[in-house]
Amino acid sequence: xxxxxxxxxxxxxxxxxxxxxxxxxxxxxxxxxxxxxxxxxxxxxxxxxxxxxxxxxxxxxxxxxxxxxxxxxxxxxxxxxxxxxxxxxxxxxxxxxxxxxxxxxxxxxxxxxxxxxxxxxxxxxxxxxxxxxxxxxxxxxxxxxxxxxxxxxxxxxxxxxxxxxxxxxxxxxxxxxxxx
Numbered sequence: 001x002x003x004x005x006x007x008x009x010x011x012x013x014x015x016x017x018x019x020x021x022x023x024x025x026x027x028x029x030x031x032x033x034x035x036x037x038x039x040x041x042x043x044x045x046x047x048x049x050x051x052x053x054x055x056x057x058x059x060x061x062x063x064x065x066x067x068x069x070x071x072x073x074x075x076x077x078x079x080x081x082x083x084x085x086x087x088x089x090x091x092x093x094x095x096x097x098x099x100x101x102x103x104x105x106x107x108x109x110x111x112x113x114x115x116x117x118x119x120x121x122x123x124x125x126x127x128x129x130x131x132x133x134x135x136x137x138x139x140x141x142x143x144x145x146x147x148x149x150x151x152x153x154x155x156x157x158x159x160x161x162x163x164x165x166x167x168x169x170x171x172x173x174x175x176x177x178x179x180x
Contacts, residue, residue, distance in 0.1 A: 019057035027056070043074060043088070045118040052114055062108055062115050064093070064123045069130060071100060071123060073107055097127060 022030075029041040030049050038047055043055040045063040055061050061076040071093040080087045091107055093100040101120060108116045 015057055015059055019051050019054065022054065022057055029056075043076075045115065045122055052112075053118065060111070062111060062119055064104075064119050064126060065090075066126045066130065071126060073104055073119065075107065093123070097124075100127075 027039075027049070029039050029044075031038045031040060037049040039049040039054065041055055042065070043061070043063050044053055045055075045061075046053040051057065055063065055076065059076070059078045059081055063074050065072050065074050073091040073093055075089045075091065076087055077089065080089070091103070093103055100123060104116065104119050104123065108119065
């Protein structure tokens with residue numbers, strides 16, 4: 001028990017050290033605007049750069065991701081920190097919204113309330129945009145095909161030459177009829 005507390009204290013200190021470097025010095029995911037600082041990390045649960053929403057500075061972190069229309073709950077735990085390739089545990093969430101919320105509650109039962117709430121918010125947002133995508137697929141839209149200016153100019157030149165040739169052929173036929 002005491003050993004576990006010491007390990008947790010050391011990990012929390014390393015989290016604070018990592019956050020100190022990321023916050024004060026440099027983070028490649030950080031994007032600053034006049035009013036806010038955003039995070040472009042794909043595992044960030046809120047999109048904002050902050051101590052509790054940073055996946056790099058937290059050894060215990062969770063988020064919701066979407067891959068090919070399927071939602072996953074991604075959890076990063078202290079025990080997996082020594083294997084970066086397997087650091088994230090991916091749990092497939094149900095297609096049913098309420099069941100997926102229950103799955104988040106059961107998998108994150110002893111996690112901070114902030115993360116549970118943000119994961120649910122993110123799942124709701126992703127579910128809504130998946131529904132919008134499905135609706136847009138059902139509607140038929142005219143497909144806009146881009147053409148380069150070079151191709152258009154070539155086509156126009158060809159049309160002009162065809163029109164000139166056709167007018168010449170018509171004149172030739174008219175002249176041949178009058179000669180006979």
